[in-house]
Amino acid sequence: MSVSRISSRSRRLNKAQKLSVAGVSTLAAAALAFSLVPNDASATTEPQAASAAAPVAYTGSQAKSLQAGAIEQNSTAEQLVKAADAAKAKDAAEKKKAAAKAAAKAKAVAEAKSEAAAKAKADAKKRAAKKASRAADRKPVYANNLDGWIREALAIMDKKNIPGTYEGLHRNIIRESSGDPRAINNWDINAINGVPSKGLLQVIKPTFDFYHVKGTKHDQYDPVANITAAANYAADKYGSIDNVDSAY
Known part of the structure; x- marks a missing residue:
């Protein structure tokens, strides 16, 4: 074999070796990167385990990529918090x-x-x-007679809580005045004293004034006013006009 052929083969072998070394280096780098990803222990080979034990070196682009990923995650977390606060x-x-x-x-x-x-x-x-x-x-419209006067007086007495009945009033009126509203006594002691008894129930002026019932005329001769005042006086002195059977 000539020297030139040996030299040419040596050059070719050196080139193949170089390619083989480069291939091994590439495989080693791939194994190193693969070791960073968790995997089943049974599938991990001893060369890979040895590679995992070695410190990992990141390139500048890889570090920037990781930093960008962390920033993006923080930003996403902040957005989620803000969204939750906004929803709340x-x-x-x-x-x-x-x-x-x-x-x-x-x-x-x-x-x-x-x-x-x-x-x-x-x-x-x-x-x-x-x-x-x-x-x-x-x-009600009462008749302008003894019956009407008594009934009207009884209605007023009922409202004023003055006791008395139709029979009691009628009986005393007949005895005192015979039902004459203008009757007057000019001969008894009251007449002598200048205060004669007047009206249906023969009431003197002081008694009429004191026992006058509001709502009736202030007139001794008015039939209804006379009856109610006399009944009011009799209720105070005797309990009721019904209890009177003689001069009172």
Whole structure:
């Protein structure tokens, strides 16, 4: 073999060796990168385990990529927190709005009930007034005679809680004046003293003035005024006009 052939083969072998070394280096780097990813222990080979034990060196681009990933994760976390806070604030605002709406509705219902109650009260007052007016319109008209005077007097006495009956009044009227509303006694001691007895039940002026019943005429000769004043006096002195059977 010539020297030139040996030299050429040596050059070719050196080139192949170089390629083989480069291939091994590439495989080693791939194994190192692969060792960073967790894997099943049974599938890990001894060369890979040896490679994992070696410190990992990152290139500048890899470090920047990792930093960018961390920043992106932090940004995503912050966005999630902000979104949660916004959702919480929105929920609170909606609850507050619903509470205000419910309060307004309750207030409106209460006001409506109050207005309805006030209206019902006013209507009841109007009905009572109308009823009273009708009752006034239906005020009985008493005859202008002894029977009518006694009945009218009894109605007034009933309102004023003055005791007495038709029979008691009628009996004493007949005895005292025979039913004459203008009757006057000019001969007894009262007449001598200047205060004669007058009217249906022969009442003197001081007694009439003291026992006069409000709502009747202030006139001794008025039949109804005379009867009610005399009955009021008899109730005070004897318990009732019914208990009087003689001069009183």
